[in-house]
Amino acid sequence: MLVQPLHFVPVNPLGLSSSSPLARLLHKELRGDVLFSQADRGRYATDASIYQIMPIGVVVPRDQDDLLTCLDIARSEKTPILARGGGTSQCGQTVGEALVIDNSKWLNKVIDFDKEKLSITVEPGMVLDHLNAWLKPHGLWFPVDVSTAAQCTIGGMAGNNSCGSRSIEYGNMVHNVLGIDAVLADGTQARFETLENMTQNARVQQIVQGLQQIATRERDEIIERVPKVLRRVAGYNIDLFDCQNPLAYTDDGSANLAHILVGSEGTLAYSRQITLKLAPLPAVKVLGVINFPTFYQAMDMTQHIVKLKPTAVELVDRTMIDLSLSNPAFRPVIEKALVGQPQAILLVEFAGDSKAELLEKLSALSDLMSDLGLPESVTNMIDAGEQKALWDVRKAGLNIMMSMKGDGKPVSFIEDCAVPLVHLAEYTERLTEVFHKYQTEGTWYAHASVGTLHVRPILDMRRNGAADMRAIAEEASALVREYKGAYSGEHGDGLCRGEWVAWQYGPKLNQAFSEIKNLFDPDNRYNPDKIVRPPKMDDKSNFRFAPGYRELPIASKMDWSAWNVTRDPASGLETAPGTGDDRTGGLAKAVEMCNNNGHCRKFDAGTMCPSYRITKDERHVTRGRANTLRLAISGQLGDDGLASAEVKEVLDLCVSCKGCKRDCPTGVDMAKVKIEARAAWVDRNGSTLRDRMVAFMPRYAPYASRIGGLLAAGERLPWVAGWLKKFVGLAPQRAFPKFQRSFLSQQTESTSAGSKEVLLFVDTFNNYMEPENAAAAQAVLQAAGYTVHLNIKANERPLCCGRTFLSAGLVDEAKKEARRTLDALMPFVHRGVAVVGLEPSCLLSLRDEFLSYGYGDEAKELAASAFLFEEFLVKExxxxxxxxxxxxxxxxTSNKAALHGHCHQKAFDAVRPVQAVLKWIPELDVSLIESSCCGMAGSFGYEAEHYAASQAMGELSLFPAIREADAGTIFVADGTSCRHQIADGTQQNALHVARVLAMSLGRP
Incomplete structure (x- = not known):
């Protein structure tokens, strides 16, 4: 669902550069965002590569008029321009010392659509998945399906000449672009399309004639030097006039001048609208997963597999299999595909209109593998859901690889060399020997069908990685030349492969590329120093971890030693886990786990990242936050580190949903980092009254529950409630929490019902605000035959998980609560009694944050014994x-239930147990609401300055789903915040699953 972004004005958008005439002029003339602060520029200084170059400034144009005005101003000020979409480039294409123009927030509309002609025109900021969601009702799609489809933009794909998993069937981006409306460096607007259809004014005519002259003059050199493989994206597409080319860019062999812009990385013109060729959606797809005992066999047999005419053949190697198995989101998916312990698997897809024909192809695949000596090696996947889940794992391949902890990371610089399939096995074997020569290992995955394998040697770019990168590149390039392949096969040139353009094409064509650049952009203002006159790939001054990179000393409150690991360079395996004493280094490395892949910018699945979904701002997405934190802890934003105002600002809309803990393939845990940042801010600046009111609620709740009626009466006096809310900083639209008589105060320590035991951990919210939930859980557990113990100790206040203290940055107080809880619960744990909780954010703290307090084995034992109510029932x-x-x-009385999962339930894969226990109820049809964060997020939605954001998060999908549900539907939400948000946003009551089960038992 596409929503209008909720706009939040940056605290100081022009920052220290407000004296810049360019910044002032842009701010005066544009309606979009003009961002010149050090933090904003730093967030756009990196992409998914190893590079970092601080831009001059950033503009986010509101519309096409804004864009044209920005280009005019930049031209008058002689300012370089760099177009940017999702910022997912892996070679440094979208970083540079220029004015960055971010198309992704506003320039993302469909301009024209012709279903009969199978064409669509879009703005450059259109995200691929958004486009395909728009096209799906029409039975069409844009088939250049790259793995970053959830976040990459069409403009970026055109700039890089992207390819995708199914290029063997549909070709590359250049084969699927029909036309481009562009703005030249001198301000000329022109549409680039087929020669016969182009309108050629004097400026365009000059370019066309110049291109034709160059192509004619260098025809022999083009035939000799341009690689004869599908995957070749280096330099400019100078061979577009060669109609005899067996890999021609158009079906009819005609020359389309738009194709000179495709793959040009924004160095020739600014693409403001792009017309694409569409394809019918396949009616049916099937997937055969081949399990290979050796990696070499997988590579060697690909040449035979492609003869069966699959639409895709994708590789997943053993390293990626193991990393997938270690990720809770991917483990159940990858396990279904495996036969034994394969060293590699190939995902072989067939698509068409007839399921019967496709099943025959799967049978033929199994027969082929038997003939090749690998019987029983194919796992067939016919179910569309299972196929999608496995493809999602494969698409996350790069990010899974980057989830390795420690300083050594798989580095992109030779990762998409393309060689003919007949040489693929030998090439990979010899390149592996090169890696071993430099005492490292490579990770392999991706497009076996076209001989393009993504391989990243594991290097430490803080130390000797640059030298090894250069040496490996030189040896890899020699292999590519020997096998007559392409050194750049998919991800473009940018900073890491730009210098290799001359090597690939020779001096004559390299000079021709310079002439082409000069034809379009004589002043070298459009993305300068890419493709033509690029820097050396190992220019360390351009690295993210440049010489002199340091980390400020940070007194972290929690244990981050799990991230501070060393790694065997030859195997890539962890050899020495960090210790609890080295906490600061681990915190920095946890932040640096973000490789800028932008997966947090996705829009249609999972939880991550709710604040980005409502704002479309880089500063309000996990990647933007991680970059800001990295800049802060390395002193690039000053000496305040985590306590800086810039860190506080980027974390302002972070709702600590933990979506990134699960959805981020590299495991960036922004919720945990926010605790540290919040603590650092509080240590320096102190807490507000509102923060302390929230933090200490568990301690004053016993007293508030005794005067709950008085508090409720105050709510009925608008002038009293309104003044108090304004004084504290609460949203006037929200009602004060309603305290009730404590559930635990009415109980004894245990209620006997059977020989089995369980301890019901009743949290503050379900004890003092919704005691009916605790009563329902107690009744259900008793009905199931359990003696239910309660967390009651005479003359002591109830136990607490400490989460409210964490949200306020009072980590030491949270640790005190954790220590008290451990002391009370460990006797039960030691005798094998499970601890069962109702509130996800509370109970799951026992499985998460408690492990970071330094309480050792006790915390681990409690975590292993702690279950949400429904998890426990399913387990038992x-x-x-x-x-x-x-x-x-x-x-x-109702036969329909709609379930909204709490964010922390999603993070711990704990929503499925709720679905499972609801299905125990006879005749109940259970549906899951596909939602991100509800928007309440503890106290976040109560805070006056966050009320609008809170409601916008609810409106993304949760509120509409509830409003559209059938009358009488039972709404289920285990989270206290979720239930309150649903009530405020939709005037519907949601129930904890314990109450639904109790109702089915005939209990109130």
Whole structure:
């Protein structure tokens, strides 16, 4: 669902550069964002490569008029321009000392659509997945399906000449672009398309004639030097006039001048609208997963597999398999594909209109593998859901690889060399020997079908990585030349392969590229120093970890030693985990886990990242936050480190949903980092009254519950409530929490119902605000035959997880609560009694934050024994310890239930157990609301300055889904915040799953 971005004005958008005439002029003339602060520029100084170059400034144009005005101003000020979309380039194409223009927030509209002609015109900021979601109802798609489809933009794809998994069937970007409306460096607007259709004014005519003269003059050199493989994206597409080319860019062999812009990386013109060729959506797809005992066999047999005419053949190597198995989101998916312990698997897809024909192709694939000596090696996947899930794992390949902890990381610089399939096995074997020569290992995945394998040697770019990168590149290039391949096969040139353009094409064509650049951009203002006159790939001054990079000393409050690891360079495996004493280095490395892939910018699945979904601002996405934090802890934003105002600003809309903990393939845990940043801010600046009111709620709740009626009466006096809310900083639209008589105060320490035992951990919210949930859980557990113990100790206040203290940055107070909780619960844990909780954010703290307090084995033992209410029921039922007949569940008055999962449930894969126990109720149809964060997020939605953002998050999908549900639907939400947000946003009551089960038992 596409939504209008909610606009939040930066605290100081012009920052220290406000004296810049360019900044002042842009700010005066444009309606979009003009960002010149050090932090804003730093967030755009990197892409998904190893490079960092601080831009002059950043502009986010509101519309096409804004864009044209910005280009006019830049031209008058002689300012270099750099177009940017999702910022996912892996070679440094979208970093440079220029004025960065971010198309992704506003320039993302469909301009024209012709279903009959299979064409569509879009603005450059259109995200590929957004486009395909728009096209799906028409039975069409844009088939250049790159792995970053959820965040990459069409403009960026055109700039890089992107390819995707199914290029063997559909070709590269250049084969699927019909026309480009562009702005030249001198301000001329022109449409580039087929020669016969182009309108040629004097300026355009000059360019066309110049291109034709160059192509004619260098025809022999083009035939000799341009690689004869599909995947070749280096330099400019100078061979577009060669109609005899067997890899021609157009179906009819005609010359299309738009194709000179495709792959030009924004160095020739600014593409403001792009017309694409569409394809019908395949009616049916099937997938065969081939398991290979050796990597060499997978590479060697690909040449035979492609003869079956698949639409894709994609590689996943053993390293990626192991990393996928270690990721809770990917493990169940990859396990279904494996046969034994393969060293590599190939995903072979067939697509078409007839399922029967495709099943025959799968059968032929199995027969082929038997003939090749690998019987029983193919796992067939017919179900569309299973196929998509496995493709999602493959698409996350790069990010999975980058999830390695420690300083050594897989580095992109030779990762998409393309060689003919007949040489693929030998090439990969010899390149592996090169890696071993330099005492490292490579990670392999991707496009086996076209001989383009993404391989990244594991290098430490803080130390000797640059020298090894240069040496490996030189040896790899010699292999590519020997096998008559292409050194740049998919991801473009940028900073890491620009200098290799001359090597690939020779001095004559390299000079021709300079002439082409001069034809279009004689002043070298459009993305300067890319493709033509590029820097050396190992110019360390351009590295993200440049010489002199340091980390400020940080007294971290929590244990980050898991990230401070060393790694065997030859195997890439962790050899020495960090210790709890080295916490600061681990925190820095946890932040640096972000490789800028931009997966947090996705829009249609998972939780991450709710604040970006409502703002479309780089500063309000996990990547932008991670970059800001990295700049802060390395002193690039000053000496304040985590306590800086810039860090506070980027974390302002972070709702600590933990979506990134699960959805981010590299495992950036921004919620945990925010705790440290919040603590650093509080240590320096102190806490507000509002923050302390929230933080200490568990301690004053016993007293508030005794005067709950008085508090409720105050809410009925608008002038009193309004003044108090304004004084504290609460949203006037929200009602004060309603305290009730404590559930635990009415209980004894245990209620006997059977020989089995369980301890019900009743949190502050379910004890003092919604005691009916605790009563329902107690009733269900008793009905299941359990003696239910409660967290009651005479003359002591109830136990607390400490989460409210964490949200306020009071980590030491949270640790005190954790210590008290451990002391009370460990006797139960030691005798094998499970600890069961109702509130996801509270109970899951026992499995997450408690492990970071330095409490050692005790914390680990409690974490292993702590379960959400529904997790416990599912576990016990699977073990045969619950007889469902014992529960005696009956149909409800409604036969439909809609479930919204709490963010922390999603982060810990704990939503499925809720679905499972609801399905125990006879005749109940359970549906899952595909939603991100509800928007309440603890106290976030109560805060006056965050109310609008809170509601916008709810409106993304949760509120509409509830409003559109059938009358009588039961809404289920385990989170206290979620239930309150649903009530405020939709006037519907949502229930904890324990209450739904109790209702089915006939309990109130």
């Amino acid at each position: 039922q699977a073990a045969g310890r619950i007889d469902l007949a014992l529960l005696d569940l009956q149909p409800l």
